[in-house]
Amino acid sequence: MTTFSLLILLAPLVGCIVIALTFRVLPSKLHGYMGTLAIAVAFAASIGAFLNLQDRPREERQVVVEVWNLASTAGVDAQLSLLLDPLSIFMALVVSGVSMLIHLYSVSYMGGDRGYTRFFAYLNFFVFSMLLLVLAANFFLLIVGWAFVGAASYLLISFWYRRRTATAAGIKAFVINVVGDVGLVLGTYFIFKHVGTLDFLRGFARVDQVFTRNEGDLVAGCLLILVGAFAKSAQVPLHTWLPDAMEGPTPVSALIHAATMVTAGVYLTARMWPLFEQAPAAADVGAIGGCLTLLIAATIGLVVTDLKRVIAYSTMSQIGYMIMATCSAGYLGGLFHLMTHAFFKALLFMAAGSVIAAMAGEQNLDRMGGFRRAMPFTFACMVIGGLALSGIPPFSGFFSKDEILALLVARDDWHIVLAVAGYVGAFLTAVYTWRMIFRAFYGEAVEPARELEGGHLYHAPTHTNPATGEEEDTDVGFPGPEHHIAEREGSMKAAMSVLAVLAVIGGVVQIPNVTNWLHDFLEPTFAGSRYYETLEPSNSVIYGGFTLGAALGLAGIALAYRLWVVQPERPAAIRARLAGVHSFFVHKWYFDELIDTLIVRPVAWCGRFGRNVFERVVVNGVFVGGTSGAVRAGSAAVRAAQSGFLRYYAALLALGVTALGLYFLLAAS
Amino acid sequence: MSIEWYLVVSALVFCIGLGGILTRRNPLVILLCLELMLNAGNLALVAFSRAHGNQQGQIFALIVMVVAACEVAVGLGLIVAIYRRRLPIDVDELRELQG
Numbered sequence: 001m002t003t004f005s006l007l008i009l010l011a012p013l014v015g016c017i018v019i020a021l022t023f024r025v026l027p028s029k030l031h032g033y034m035g036t037l038a039i040a041v042a043f044a045a046s047i048g049a050f051l052n053l054q055d056r057p058r059e060e061r062q063v064v065v066e067v068w069n070l071a072s073t074a075g076v077d078a079q080l081s082l083l084l085d086p087l088s089i090f091m092a093l094v095v096s097g098v099s100m101l102i103h104l105y106s107v108s109y110m111g112g113d114r115g116y117t118r119f120f121a122y123l124n125f126f127v128f129s130m131l132l133l134v135l136a137a138n139f140f141l142l143i144v145g146w147a148f149v150g151a152a153s154y155l156l157i158s159f160w161y162r163r164r165t166a167t168a169a170g171i172k173a174f175v176i177n178v179v180g181d182v183g184l185v186l187g188t189y190f191i192f193k194h195v196g197t198l199d200f201l202r203g204f205a206r207v208d209q210v211f212t213r214n215e216g217d218l219v220a221g222c223l224l225i226l227v228g229a230f231a232k233s234a235q236v237p238l239h240t241w242l243p244d245a246m247e248g249p250t251p252v253s254a255l256i257h258a259a260t261m262v263t264a265g266v267y268l269t270a271r272m273w274p275l276f277e278q279a280p281a282a283a284d285v286g287a288i289g290g291c292l293t294l295l296i297a298a299t300i301g302l303v304v305t306d307l308k309r310v311i312a313y314s315t316m317s318q319i320g321y322m323i324m325a326t327c328s329a330g331y332l333g334g335l336f337h338l339m340t341h342a343f344f345k346a347l348l349f350m351a352a353g354s355v356i357a358a359m360a361g362e363q364n365l366d367r368m369g370g371f372r373r374a375m376p377f378t379f380a381c382m383v384i385g386g387l388a389l390s391g392i393p394p395f396s397g398f399f400s401k402d403e404i405l406a407l408l409v410a411r412d413d414w415h416i417v418l419a420v421a422g423y424v425g426a427f428l429t430a431v432y433t434w435r436m437i438f439r440a441f442y443g444e445a446v447e448p449a450r451e452l453e454g455g456h457l458y459h460a461p462t463h464t465n466p467a468t469g470e471e472e473d474t475d476v477g478f479p480g481p482e483h484h485i486a487e488r489e490g491s492m493k494a495a496m497s498v499l500a501v502l503a504v505i506g507g508v509v510q511i512p513n514v515t516n517w518l519h520d521f522l523e524p525t526f527a528g529s530r531y532y533e534t535l536e537p538s539n540s541v542i543y544g545g546f547t548l549g550a551a552l553g554l555a556g557i558a559l560a561y562r563l564w565v566v567q568p569e570r571p572a573a574i575r576a577r578l579a580g581v582h583s584f585f586v587h588k589w590y591f592d593e594l595i596d597t598l599i600v601r602p603v604a605w606c607g608r609f610g611r612n613v614f615e616r617v618v619v620n621g622v623f624v625g626g627t628s629g630a631v632r633a634g635s636a637a638v639r640a641a642q643s644g645f646l647r648y649y650a651a652l653l654a655l656g657v658t659a660l661g662l663y664f665l666l667a668a669s
Numbered sequence: 670m671s672i673e674w675y676l677v678v679s680a681l682v683f684c685i686g687l688g689g690i691l692t693r694r695n696p697l698v699i700l701l702c703l704e705l706m707l708n709a710g711n712l713a714l715v716a717f718s719r720a721h722g723n724q725q726g727q728i729f730a731l732i733v734m735v736v737a738a739c740e741v742a743v744g745l746g747l748i749v750a751i752y753r754r755r756l757p758i759d760v761d762e763l764r765e766l767q768g
Contacts, residue, residue, distance in 0.1 A: 651691050
């Protein structure tokens with residue numbers, strides 16, 4: 001088990017270092033394959049760990065591998081130890097598996113970029129950090145991984161570092177993530193203070209003894225941990241960085257900002273289940289936050305015109321479902337949805353990347369249309385991803401979303417409100433997903449689509465920033481001149497095909513009353529949970545939910561079809577009639593403006609005040625100026641004595657010696 | 670003869686040397702005056718040595734002579750260097766090392 005766990009972590013780390021060090025030595029094309037290979041090794045090791053775990057008896061399926069005892073002093077046990085239990089193996093499998101496919105996709109997709117090698121070094125570093133995060137056996141290592149993925153996310157969002165909007169987005173993401181990091185660290189402190197250990201398993205075993213139900217410190221700790229989870233998982237009100245993160249290259253959006261990193265909050269809330277079950281008040285806050293996010297994000301997704309941002313809001317919304325589930329003790333549903341979402345959302349992003357490439361970097365839905373015939377493969381992938389996302393049977397998203405909502409109903413208390421909101425969200429999901437697909441692939445073929453049908457890939461006359469329209473060149477730090485679409489690139493096609501298959505059949509791991517694989521697999525992690533075994537939706541809830549979910553999904557698709565294919569002039573009319581609501585949604589519920597007014601401006605004002613008053617007057621004027629002034633005056637006096645006249649020095653010397661002699665004579669007499 | 674006479678002579682020679690250093694501008698003369706001061710010291714040392722009846726003062730005097738020889742070597746070397754670079758042989762003119 002030690003070998004497997006180390007291999008999982010070291011393969012991406014070594015990949016990152018080797019790629020970074022050999023960037024001048026080896027041809028850059030090789031680095032793409034090296035990166036993919038490193039992740040493939042990590043994936044193989046994850047499978048090895050999975051099989052090893054399954055061979056063990058049920059009660060021994062929580063293995064702690066102690067790599068190194070970093071420091072055990074003053075009551076703090078900071079160890080580099082890895083926890084291999086069903087939950088971490090599950091996450092490692094999803095992370096390394098999806099990452100491997102996205103690396104494969106990037107090998108072609110990023111082919112024309114001058115930063116090709118850098119891209120793969122960053123990407124491998126990200127996978128290492130993410131695997132470190134999910135395999136950590138204590139808070140200490142978890143925080144390290146948590147901060148590392150934040151840094152990797154920053155590096156990759158700002159990958160095109162000469163694009164002003166991209167660097168701004170990277171900074172925004174990093175700052176909001178640091179807010180989350182601080183929350184996580186402080187929350188850890190609250191827990192550590194009482195349980196006395198940083199280790200997960202030993203700490204969780206003591207939670208029920210040291211904390212009473214809803215004890216103040218525990219609730220505070222859980223809420224602070226939730227701050228960390230919300231910032232990383234882009235939940236309201238710490239979500240504003242995620243749409244901006246779409247400035248990064250599309251594979252980054254697929255990997256980090258859809259499939260893996262943003263689900264870290266879901267993992268965290270699931271991992272901390274003993275804390276949240278003892279602090280239901282904090283769990284309820286998390287569940288309501290997730291529910292709000294899923295509705296808010298879905299409404300924004302309805303009006304956004306940027307192809308990638310539609311999917312980004314969809315990601316926020318789906319993670320809202322997961323957080324809502326894990327905070328309502330529906331761990332199975334949340335994690336199941338995490339897995340299927342990783343498949344179909346990565347697929348949707350890859351398909352979107354292919355479309356954006358065909359549009360030569362243009363991301364605006366208003367300028368797209370009619371790609372159905374020009375890009376049949378991409379269209380098929382988009383449709384599969386869209387069906388899975390909308391929860392149409394028998395695609396994977398159908399089962400996972402239904403699992404969440406059924407578990408919420410099975411709680412049999414006020415959580416039913418969340419379930420209703422979830423169904424509303426499911427309808428909205430179908431509408432915005434298919435709005436995006438219909439607008440990009442149906443309707444009149446735009447020029448790039450027509451050129452592609454004629455066998456020619458469209459190239460824009462000038463390269464522009466899709467967000468601002470500024471002109472850019474294709475040098476280092478900007479997107480490359482070449483574009484690659486899935487139809488023409490084998491590796492992109494392969495990665496998308498595998499994900500498409502998984503998006504279709506992924507639901508098979510947990511079909512109510514048929515298969516119970518995921519439930520059985522995860523059970524050792526949640527042994528002792530109040531809800532995991534007992535929260536069992538009744539058959540009427542399950543099948544009622546199936547029917548309702550499928551009906552809402554189909555209704556949403558039908559509405560989207562009616563609005564954007566049958567009567568394309570209707571949306572404009574509706575928009576005109578609901579101008580207020582539309583503008584409210586287009587401005588993303590004014591969250592950016594709210595945060596700007598409440599936090600950014602006061603902090604900036606404090607900063608200016610500090611600079612003008614404290615820094616300039618006190619520090620620079622009194623401390624620095626005073627010290628340097630005294631030294632300068634003293635040195636001027638000493639310098640005046642150094643006239644350079646030899647005889648003057650001699651006279652002073654003689655005078656001094658005489659004075660000294662006189663002093664001793666007087667003192668002696 | 671009592672020791673006072675030796676000391677008076679020594680003090681006189683020392684003061685003559687000091688006066689020369691303070692008033693003359695030629696480095697060569699300054700070196701000579703320095704030598705006078707050192708030898709005044711030597712005279713005092715030897716006188717004390719006789720008065721006390723042991724050899725320590727004489728050994729000191731020998732050491733002072735060695736130091737004086739070194740000092741003359743360095744000083745004359747400096748003067749030769751000044752002469753070779755055609756700088757004025759005048760300590761008041763050589764005052765670039767000011768603060």
